[in-house]
Amino acid sequence: MIDPDEEPSPELEAPPAEPPGPPIMPAAPAADRLQRWVAVFIMVVSLLGAVFAFLQTAASNRAARAARRADTEAVETLARLAEAATRIAAENRIWELAAEDGVVAAALAGADGEEAPALVSAYYASRDALLAFTDLARPEYQVAGGGIDWPRFVQDSLAPSGLAAEYREAYAAQRDGWAAKGGTLVVVITVLAVALFLIGLSRTPVALASGVLLVGAGTALAAVAGVWGLVTFARPVAAPSPEAIEAYVEGQVAYFSASGIDDLEIAEAAFTAAVAARPDYSDAYYWRAGVRLTLDFSRPEGPVGSEGARDDLARVVSLDPLNAVAWNDLAAARFWLGDLEGAVGAIRTSLRLDPGNLLANLNLSAFLLLGGDTAGYESQMAVAADLVAGGSVPDRHLQYVAVEAHRVLDVAERYRPEYAALIPRLRADFERVLGVDL
Amino acid sequence: MVDRPVSPAPERPATDPWAARRRSLIPVLIALTSVLGAIGAWRASAASGAAAGTERRAFEDTVAAEQVRSQIESGIGLIEFAFARRQALQASAASLRAAAAAAAPDETASLLALAAAQEEAASEYLIDPEALRPDGTLDLEARRDLEWQRAGQLQDLDPDPEMAQAADLRAKSQRLVGLTAFFIAAALFLTLAEVTRNSRVEVLYWHGGAGVLAVAAVLLVLVEAL
Numbered sequence: 083m084i085d086p087d088e089e090p091s092p093e094l095e096a097p098p099a100e101p102p103g104p105p106i107m108p109a110a111p112a113a114d115r116l117q118r119w120v121a122v123f124i125m126v127v128s129l130l131g132a133v134f135a136f137l138q139t140a141a142s143n144r145a146a147r148a149a150r151r152a153d154t155e156a157v158e159t160l161a162r163l164a165e166a167a168t169r170i171a172a173e174n175r176i177w178e179l180a181a182e183d184g185v186v187a188a189a190l191a192g193a194d195g196e197e198a199p200a201l202v203s204a205y206y207a208s209r210d211a212l213l214a215f216t217d218l219a220r221p222e223y224q225v226a227g228g229g230i231d232w233p234r235f236v237q238d239s240l241a242p243s244g245l246a247a248e249y250r251e252a253y254a255a256q257r258d259g260w261a262a263k264g265g266t267l268v269v270v271i272t273v274l275a276v277a278l279f280l281i282g283l284s285r286t287p288v289a290l291a292s293g294v295l296l297v298g299a300g301t302a303l304a305a306v307a308g309v310w311g312l313v314t315f316a317r318p319v320a321a322p323s324p325e326a327i328e329a330y331v332e333g334q335v336a337y338f339s340a341s342g343i344d345d346l347e348i349a350e351a352a353f354t355a356a357v358a359a360r361p362d363y364s365d366a367y368y369w370r371a372g373v374r375l376t377l378d379f380s381r382p383e384g385p386v387g388s389e390g391a392r393d394d395l396a397r398v399v400s401l402d403p404l405n406a407v408a409w410n411d412l413a414a415a416r417f418w419l420g421d422l423e424g425a426v427g428a429i430r431t432s433l434r435l436d437p438g439n440l441l442a443n444l445n446l447s448a449f450l451l452l453g454g455d456t457a458g459y460e461s462q463m464a465v466a467a468d469l470v471a472g473g474s475v476p477d478r479h480l481q482y483v484a485v486e487a488h489r490v491l492d493v494a495e496r497y498r499p500e501y502a503a504l505i506p507r508l509r510a511d512f513e514r515v516l517g518v519d520l
Numbered sequence: 521m522v523d524r525p526v527s528p529a530p531e532r533p534a535t536d537p538w539a540a541r542r543r544s545l546i547p548v549l550i551a552l553t554s555v556l557g558a559i560g561a562w563r564a565s566a567a568s569g570a571a572a573g574t575e576r577r578a579f580e581d582t583v584a585a586e587q588v589r590s591q592i593e594s595g596i597g598l599i600e601f602a603f604a605r606r607q608a609l610q611a612s613a614a615s616l617r618a619a620a621a622a623a624a625p626d627e628t629a630s631l632l633a634l635a636a637a638q639e640e641a642a643s644e645y646l647i648d649p650e651a652l653r654p655d656g657t658l659d660l661e662a663r664r665d666l667e668w669q670r671a672g673q674l675q676d677l678d679p680d681p682e683m684a685q686a687a688d689l690r691a692k693s694q695r696l697v698g699l700t701a702f703f704i705a706a707a708l709f710l711t712l713a714e715v716t717r718n719s720r721v722e723v724l725y726w727h728g729g730a731g732v733l734a735v736a737a738v739l740l741v742l743v744e745a746l
Contacts, residue, residue, distance in 0.1 A: 114720065121721045124712065125728040128705040136698025143690040150575055150686075154582050154679070161586035165593050172597035176604050183608070200619030200631055204638075208612035215604035 120297055123281050127304045131274040134267050134311045141264035144319070148257035155250035162243035169239050176216040177230070183209035225341075233339035244331045252322030259319035270311035277304035326359035330366050337373055343380060349373045364401040367394040368408060375415060384497030387419030399431075406436035413445060422453050440466060440475050441483050444515070448508055452501050467515045480516060487512050488520045539719065542726055546714045550707055553733050557703030560740055564696030571689035578682035585677040592667045596660050602645040603658050609642035695743045699736050706732040 187205035190198050213219040223231045280300030284293040333352030340346050353370035357363050371394035378388040395412035399405060409432035416424040429446045432439065443466040451459040469475060475483075491512070495505045513520050616635035620628045651663035671677060709729030716722045 114718065117718050117721050118724060121712070121716075121724045121728075125705075125709055125725070128708055129702070129732070132698065132701035132705045135701040136694065139694040139697040143694050146575075146690065147687065150579070150683075153579060157579075157582055157586050161590055164590050168590075168594055168597050172601060175601060179605070179608070196624070196627055197630060200616060200623065200627070201634075203619060204612040204615040204634075207615040208608040211608040211611040212604050215600060215607070 116294070116297070117285070120281055120285060123297065123301055123304070124278060127274055127278045127281065127300075130304065130308055130311075131271055131278070134271050134274065137311070137315050138264050138267035138271065141260050141267060145257050145260035145264060148253050148260060152250050152253035152257055155246050155253055159243055159246040159250055162246050163240070166239040166243055170236060173216045173218050173235070176212055177218040180209045180212035180216065180219075183212065231339065231341065233341075234335075237335040237339040241331050241335050244334060245327060248327040248330060249322055252320075252327065256319055256321060263314055263317070263319060266314045267311060270307050270314065273307035273310075274304055277301070277307060320360070320362070323360045326356045326363055326366070329353070329355035329359060330363065330369075333366070333369060333373075337369060340376075343377070346373050346377050346380070350377070362401055364398050364405075367397045367401070368405075368411075371395045371398070371411065371415065375411075375418075378418065379493065385418050385493060388415060389419065391415045392419055399428075404435055406432045406439060406442070409435065410439065410442045410445065413442075413449070417445075417449065422449060425449050426453065438469060438474055440469055440479065441486060443469060444483065444487060444512060447511075451504055451508060463511055463515065470515055470517070484516050484518045484520065487516065491520060536719075539722075542722075543714075546710055546726070549730060549733060550710045550714070552737075553703050553707045553710060553729075556733075556737055556740060557700050557707065560696050560700040560703055560736075563744065564693045564700060567689045567693035567696060571686045571693060574682050574686040574689060577676075578679040578686060581676050581679035581682060584675055585679065588668070588671040588675075588677060592664055592671075595667065596651075596664055599648060599651045599663065600658065600660060603647050603651070606642045606645035606647065609638045609645075613638035613642065692743060696740070699740050699743065702732055702736040702739075706730075706736060 183205045187202045187209065190202045190205065217223070218230050218232075218235055223235050225231050277300045280296050280303065283289050284296035284300065289296055329352045333349045333356060336345050336349035336352060340349060350370060350373045353366045353373065356366035357370065360366070371388075371391040374388040374391035374394065378385045378391065392412065392415040395408055395415050398408040399412055402408065409428050413425040413428035413432065416422075416428060426446065426449045429442055429449060432442045433446060436442065443462065447459055447462040447466060450456075450462055470480070491505055491509050494501055509520050613635040616631050616638065620631035620635065623631055647658075648663065650666055651659060653659045653662075668677075706729045709725045709732065713722050713725035713729055716725060
């Protein structure tokens with residue numbers, strides 16, 4: 083049998099005809115030292131493997147826990163959504179009844195008849211009684227000059243569902259982080275097993291000539307695996323940030339129900355707080371860019387471009403390089419800053435990811451024409467026309483693109499005199515492709 | 521396998537009584553390590569399975585709780601609407617009656633008739649007494665709490681205890697897996713101590729194996745006891 087610690091011999095088997103060789107001599111001091119070191123290395127690597135096995139299990143458990151929380155938040159997202167729908171419908175029903183009473187009372191007030199004043203009072207009394215039971219009558223939903231801030235009410239109602247959805251996403255990301263960490267630790271354990279094999283192999287007779295080399299290689303491999311494992315273990319996995327999520331949802335509520343510059347500024351501040359709390363919050367950067375572009379378009383002197391929006395979108399595509407919509411928006415942000423070349427680069431990336439996006443195809447056409455590439459423009463317009471003719475663009479999306487094209491062409495015509503001569507041609511070609519008047 | 525005659529290991533003095541005792545203990549320790557390792561693996565597997573089952577129950581509780589909550593909110597919405605409508609009709613009727621009191625005689629009858637009609641319509645909106653305070657005002661929060669307590673009598677709606685228990689079981693399973701890995705390491709060291717012919721190396725392996733075995737065994741008892 084093989085004695086792992088006997089002095090290796092270059093011969094696997096002694097020739098049967100030859101007389102037995104000289105007895106194995108006691109190990110030399112250097113060889114003895116090496117044997118003891120090998121023993122120590124084997125024990126250290128084995129224990130290291132045991133420790134990483136423990137850490138790998140810990141990572142798997144945390145991944146399972148995060149997955150469980152993500153599942154729970156998914157259920158809560160849908161439950162909160164159902165509650166929001168119920169609330170919106172219920173509050174609206176009461177509000178509609180109250181409004182109806184108010185309208186009838188107002189109509190009666192102008193009517194003839196001796197009983198009319200009594201009826202007016204009765205209807206107003208009914209209306210006032212109803213208004214006490216609807217949140218829509220609360221001061222924060224009243225719009226100056228009459229009416230209610232319906233978008234704000236809807237967004238407020240949907241906010242709990244949005245919160246749960248963001249938590250679900252954050253827990254899912256946490257699960258992915260721990261799962262990746264567990265996977266890396268499995269690799270580390272495998273490398274440690276290979277290192278153990280190499281160190282053990284060094285003590286077999288077949289590896290006489292390379293014994294020291296194998297010990298060195300095994301030890302080095304184990305050291306690398308150990309450092310790799312420790313670095314992997316020490317690398318943090320981001321837990322959901324309540325501060326970031328709450329700020330993000332606040333920003334969404336303010337942005338989606340914005341009725342003026344003040345609301346947009348509130349939204350921008352909220353998204354800024356979200357990215358401050360969580361610097362890799364891609365969605366918060368994306369919507370902050372949207373707010374900044376909207377603010378830029380709201381300038382009385384017309385859009386001058388938003389470096390902040392461009393930087394936010396650049397951050398989004400660095401965090402999520404497969405986000406075709408963000409690449410498209412980045413192209414737009416660069417265009418309004420006068421960076422036509424950068425806009426073409428971004429829109430081409432967007433189209434590589436999503437070739438069927440009509441808006442991106444039209445954007446590229448426009449950028450090519452405004453950049454002086456007439457041949458490229460005509461070729462690209464043909465692509466857009468084929469897309470529409472192919473019937474793959476839904477009517478609703480076609481309408482959305484038409485509205486966007488109309489808006490952008492108007493703004494460009496008014497505020498970008500350098501392109502003014504080319505806008506009529508663009509408008510005519512867009513109308514031809516989209517089949518609408520712009 | 522290479523199997524060739526070798527001379528007796530010169531570095532292992534056969535006359536050392538402690539060495540002889542050590543060598544005789546090795547098979548016992550290997551057997552003990554194997555048994556404890558198997559127990560650790562079995563307990564880890566059992567804890568992991570129990571944790572998965574507990575997590576499933578926790579999730580079921582979460583789904584059940586959300587279903588109940590949605591049903592309660594739906595019912596609460598209906599109660600609030602009915603109460604609002606009743607209040608509106610009663611307010612309207614009260615206004616008509618006040619107008620009737622001050623109206624000319626020929627108008628009074630029609631206003632009172634209209635008020636009576638409104639009151640009858642209001643009475644059609646039946647409000648669950650459990651949603652009302654003693655003074656007749658609406659108390660939706662009390663109604664919500666009551667419904668929740670009733671539902672809680674019929675099924676478990678609180679996933680937190682299961683979640684906490686699952687977390688404990690996962691942690692236990694995780695520790696037991698780690699300990700099993702240490703038992704495997706101890707078995708490896710003791711086996712190497714058994715086969716090695718270099719007495720100094722054997723001592724290293726023996727102490728390493730026995731030490732890891734002792735620590736892992738104590739920890740196994742602690743993990744199981746806690």
